[in-house]
Amino acid sequence: MLAKQNNSYLESPSTLSLTSSTTVGVVLLPDASLKKYANALHAFSNSNFDSMKWLVKVPEHHTLKELSFSGFVNMPEPLIALVKCWVIHFLSLAYSLGTIKSKISKIAILLNYLVSLNISLPNIRNSFIQTFLARYSDTPEIYNSMSCAIADFCNFASQNDIVFPEIINPPILPVNSRIPTRRAPDQCVIDALDQFFFTQDDIPTDMKCVYLLSRLILNRISEILNMSIDCISYPEEGLFSISIPTRKETPLHRPVISKYPRSLSGGYTAVLYSVIQKQREYALMHQGDIPEECLNYLFVSSQSPTKLLSAADFNAYLQKVCEDNKIMDSSGKIAYVTSHHLRHIGVTERLQSEIISPERTQKEANHTSMSTTMGYGYSSLHDEIQRTSNIVQDVFKEAFSESETSTSFSLSPKKYTALQNNPFTRLLPGLGLCSNIACIPRFEVCLQCEHFTPDRYYNEYFLECSSIVQNRLESLYKNPSKNAEAIKLNEKYFQLYNSFIERMKEKNASA
Structure with a gap:
């Protein structure tokens, strides 16, 4: 990141000088703490703590992804160890790998700067951090993002007996950025996809099953793909219940299971039941073909019975369906739809139905706040304009x-x-x-x-x-x-x- 010498949004001190009587090479964490975090790493990765690349387990996607510490190669070992312990802390809190990578890339900029000036981490103050941020952030948004990462890192260090002269909590700058309104796909696109998936018989069972579940229930794709083979139960006569985990599975966070009762005789629910049972038969048939960590999951891939279906596989199939069937949006372009769009349109339909309450919609979507749920309740821009036009015509005939x-x-x-x-x-x-x-x-x-x-x-x-x-x-x-x-x-x-x-x-x- 290029240094920014003049910032209109922040009046900063004119120098980055800081007197330090402590070298950066001191041992920052005691051996007992290092051992504790090194042992905790085994829950998330089989990699060695001292390695500069970890292969981290991502349970909700049944795969391993690389986490690199290459930005810290020129630093003293104690600082690198502190960063690794911080990462393990975030893994234990079920942070996504993308969020963790973003945070450590920002901390690498600060720590490399400290090393270059031979400044000890425990000696820094808020005034120093503010000056550093003014030089190394080009926009208020980047400033705030780096500020939060640095505050998190220093707070973690403080909790592990590293003493700072003051609590490191740099200010957040006001940002007047307007978050764009979320938009659902055009209704014409959803209608065409519903027609295809609900009526066609030659669709791969796993793809059809995921589509029907995404349209009829508001769970995230990662939750649907983590359904167990034993996801069907029969609470009473004429009903079947679908069990779906409603938050990410991690080694230290067991999933909460939500159950959705459905009628065995209902039109679309009967179709859903039939497709789930076919997928269960397929998954049971291929339990001997998949790795041990993938056993007992419902969505064994139809493309390869040696692996589980991924969100990327499903989204790629959705795009292929749109291209092969010339499913176009209101602007005449081939529609682009993902699994998250299906969740979005589901929330929108419920909120606009005037039958299902916002509170019930929030609970089904597993949102932590009502504002998140209401933020999904927007039609596509084309459908909203058309709806407004119809209202105007009805009022002013x-x-x-x-x-x-x-x-x-x-x-x-x-x-x-x-x-x-x-x-x-x-x-x-x-x-x-x-x-x-x-x-x-x-x-x-x-x-x-x-x-x-x-x-x-x-x-x-x-x-x-x-x-x-x-x-x-x-x-x-x-x-x-x-x-x-x-x-x-x-x-x-x-x-x-x-x-x-x-x-x-x-x-x-x-x-």
């Missing part, structure tokens, strides 16, 4: 009649006036009013596009909208502190409408 213009609406004049006077109601020229400020009608995008040519037919609509919004603003400006959000929204549309009017003037002048 006369505006969509064959006549060139219409001033009559299905709403009573009193209600229409009240809606129009609401400062958060948007005026859609040529359509009517829209009280849903969360969506973005397509006309807003078109009006700002360089390829858009204004049509004089709509000029009067925009003049009227501009006048209404101007009157609103005059009223809102009387109490600006109270109406700040409404002023901001109306100023945006006032500028948008007037830009159309100006372009119309330019077009008429050049005609």
Whole structure:
């Protein structure tokens, strides 16, 4: 990472100097602690503690993945040992391998810098960390990410009897980044995939089974792929129950098993039951062909009976289905769908059903907070626009009649006036009013596009909208502190409408 000399987002000290009377080569952890963590490593890897590359077990994917300490090769052994103990600590907390790799790459930058200056880790202070971060982080986001990693590392060191002059807890910078709204796949794509997987008989059983489970139950793909052969039980007559682990399996974290009762006589549930039983028969048949650590799992791969099905295998098959069957999204491109998209559309369908409660949806999705669940409750952008369009047409039916213009609406004049006077109601020229400020009608995008040519037919609509919004603003400006959000929204549309009017003037002048 390149050093950044000037940061507009942080006023930092002008020097990175730090006097140290301790060398970096001191033994940081006592032998007893090192031995404790070295023994704990056996739960996650068969690699030797002293090795600079570990093959770490990833139980939910039934595989081994490499974890390298190559960024620490020029450091004293005690520092490397401390980092390795920190990694084992994270493994015991069931952190993902990707998160751990990200954290140790950030710590490597700090520790290499300390080594280059012969500065002892136990002598650093918050002021030093802030100055270091100002030099070695290009954006507030990187600053915050490195800050958290360093705070985690120093906190771990403190818990293992390494004494710092003060608690290392560098500040977090404010970041005004807007998280993009999650979007489900287009409904036309999901409908086409449902038609394929629910009706076709020549689909590999493991692929069909995973698709049906992903569509009908909200578990993550890693949880579905960890289902046991004995996942079916019969709680009472006419019902069968599917057992699925609802959190990652790790050596120190036994999975919680959720059970989902289903009817044996129901239409789609009967199909699901039949497919699971076929997959069970296949898995039982090939128990002698797979490694010992893969025994007793349901999803023995149809492609190779010597291994278990992976999320990558399933996602690759989904893409092949879309390509071979020309399943396209609303933009005319071959659809791209993953197992996580299926979980997303499942949450969206439940939240929009008005039958299944958000609380029940949260529980089934195994989300820790309701905000996470509600964050999944969005249709695709295309479906949302279409849904908004249908609502507008239902409310303002006369505006969509064959006549060139219409001033009559299905709403009573009193209600229409009240809606129009609401400062958060948007005026859609040529359509009517829209009280849903969360969506973005397509006309807003078109009006700002360089390829858009204004049509004089709509000029009067925009003049009227501009006048209404101007009157609103005059009223809102009387109490600006109270109406700040409404002023901001109306100023945006006032500028948008007037830009159309100006372009119309330019077009008429050049005609």
